Amino acid sequence: MVTRKKSNSKPQQILFVASEVDGLVKTGGLADVAKSLPAALKELGHDVRVVMPLYRKVPNGAEAVELLDTELQVPTQPQAVPYKVKQLQNGDVPVYTVDAPVYFDRPELYAENNEGYRDNGERFAFFSAVALDMCAKLGFKPDVVHCNDWHTGLVPFLLKTRYADDTFYADTKSVITIHNAVFKGTFNYDQYSLIPELIQKRYLQLEDGAANISMLKAGVAFADKVNAVSPNYAKELLTEIGSHGMASDFQHRSGVLYGIVNGCDYGDWSPETDPYIKQRFKANKVSLARGKKACKRDLQQQVNLPLDDVPLYGMVCRLTEQKGIQYLLPALRDFLVNDVQIVLVGSGDPKLADALREISADFSDKFAFIEAYDNPLAHCVEAGSDFFLMPSQFEPCGLNQIYSLAYGTLPIVRGVGGLKDTVIDYDNTPQVATGFIFDAPTPEALLIKMQRSLLLYCQRPQEFKRLQQNAMACRFEWKDAAEQYLRMYSGEEEPVLEKKPFECA
Ligand SMILES: Nc1ncnc2c1ncn2[C@@H]1O[C@H](COP(=O)(O)OP(=O)(O)O[C@H]2O[C@H](CO)[C@@H](O)[C@H](O)[C@H]2O)[C@@H](O)[C@H]1O
Structure with missing residues (x-):
């Protein structure tokens, strides 16, 4: 067990910059973090404000309170871009939404029909520039500007260039959190007309191919601190494969590279209070058995599977290669000869969807x-399944395996990134195990663990229940993660290379 020290820091003013925030708009796990981490920091007594774009999809966008009607002046350029800042509330946390219809009043956030908007570079360069431009105008002087992923990578760059001599930002430090380094935000120079600093002087280290600049590289190179959403992913980022080709960028910053595991919002993801599930349950044996049974039946009914008493495997994800569907597809047909059921909820890549549809047509009573x-x-998948599949190719942290633990649904995961930091493998340490981990990136390795899980369920039911209780006893509190973030801001936390291995709480 890791003892978690409290940060000694004074109340901080924190600007949290993110491209999506759960409660307002969400396409993936970044949004969960952008909702929960600011809330946890606020709860610890800090003044946190979130800034995000005002997309068409933001509910109540029209009712937001207008705070600013202004324009972004671009140094040495005649152009100025008008924008407004409108305030919404997400729980207790104020959210500044950047209203610039030319960039954000579109049907989707980033892409339509699986194709990114062509001007995504310009859109998020603008958003990054506005995040800093608006602070002085609002009179909010952040101690920390906390950026997230490529969309916000130019913020640290601008602090060190455009605002280098600006007294308003003299004491401001920047942090960038890496949720997924596969997305580098690489765009041609012609998308950066709002950031002339990038063009006046050539920053070769930020180039990603000829005539292209990567916003993620800019964030990593210029932020005061860089962190990944798990210690294991932080270490993977120092390798060529694990960093998706950015190893030298991360190696240059290894002295300020941190790894902090995401938390779980137990207000949303707890079987004791979940409003979406058929029957709420607790970790004790009777409640767990009854609750699981009712939730499994309900899930089977919802997805049209027979109401059989067989082990049920769930999976919820974006359909992308990252999530390891390429390992799952060949394993599925072999595994489905067993007396089992599988429910997969996902959207994304149409080719992967076609392949999954084909299997469900062939095994309509099981898949x-x-x-x-x-x-x-x-x-309902988290609550009604016995096992949860996350065979990811890579996984910076992963949230669904953490949600699964809370519902006593044993995760079967690949030993990468945060999956390795949050699940304890049955075959390695059966006493404290919470799930199954396989290592090799192959369908065979996955299939072996799925078969192992089936044996456990069918032949050692008491042992299976013990693992469920181990899983439900795990806690990944946002409060603990927020404390770690505060220690990172203040310099009390150790960079990942100096730290002892992470242990599940
Ligand atoms: N079809 C669907 N229906 C309903 N809900 C769905 C869904 N598909 C996904 N979700 C939801 O979206 C979230 C996904 O979060 P993850 O952390 O698993 O992945 P993601 O890859 O988006 O995030 C990236 O950022 C997060 C946050 O740091 C990292 O944990 C992760 O490793 C990294 O890849 C979960 O809340 C999940 O329930």
Whole structure:
């Protein structure tokens, strides 16, 4: 067990810059973090404000309170871009939304029909510039500007260039959190007309191919601190494969590279209070057995599977290579000869969806593929399944395996990134195990663990229940993660290379 020290820091003013925030808009796990981490920091007594774009999809966008009607002046350029800042509340945390219809009043956030908007570089360069431009105008002087992923990577760059001599930002430090380094935000120079500093002087280290600049590289190179969403992913980022080709960028910053595991919002993801599930349950044996049974039946009904008493495997994800569907597809047909059921809820890559649909047609009484982004159903999958599949190719942290633990649904994961930091493998340490881990990136390795899990379920039911209780006893509190972030801001936390291995709490 790791003892978690409290940060000694004074109340901080923190600007949290993110491209999506759960409660307002969400396409993936970044949004969960952008909702929960600011809330946890605020709860610890800090003044946290979030800034995000005002997309068409933001509910109540029209009712937001207008705080600014202004324009972004671009140094040495005649152009100025008008924008407004409108305030919304997400729980207790104020959210500044940047209203610039030319960039953000579109049907989607980043892409339509699986194709990114062509001006995504310019859109998020603008957003990054505005995040800093608006602070002085609002009179909010941040101690820390906390950026997230490539969309916000130019913020640290601008602090060290455009604002280098600006007294307003003299004491401001920047942090960039890496949720997924596969997305580098690489765009041609012609998308950076709002950031002339990038063009006046050539920053070769930020180039990603000829005539292209990567916003993620800019964030990593210029932020005062860099962190990944798990210690294991932070270490993977120092390797060529694990960093998706950015190893030297991260190696240069290894002295200020940190790894902090995401938390779980137990207000949203707890079987004791979840409003979406058929029957709420606790960790004690009777409640767990009854609750699971009712939730499994309900899930089977929702996805049209027979109401059989067989082990049920769930999976909820974006359909991308990252999530390891390429390992799952060949393993599925072999595994489905067993007396089992599988429910997969996912949306994304149409080719992967076609392949999954084909298997569900061949095994319609055992495999349900729901091609959707469906939050209530995601909760029912967590509650009604016995096992949860996350065979990811890579996984910076992963949230669904953490949600699964909370519902006594044993995760079967690949030993990468944060999956390795959050799940304890049955074959290695059966006494404290919470799930199954396989290592080799192959369908065979996955299939072996799925078969192992089936044996456990069918032949050692008491042992299976013990693992469920181990899983439900795990806690990944946002409060603990927020404390770690505060220690990182203040310099009390150790960089990942100096730290002892992470242990699940
Ligand atoms: N079809 C669907 N229907 C309903 N809900 C769905 C869904 N598909 C996904 N979700 C939801 O979206 C979230 C996904 O979070 P993850 O952390 O697993 O992945 P993601 O790859 O988006 O995030 C990236 O950022 C996060 C946050 O740091 C890292 O944990 C992760 O490793 C990294 O890849 C979960 O809340 C999940 O329930």
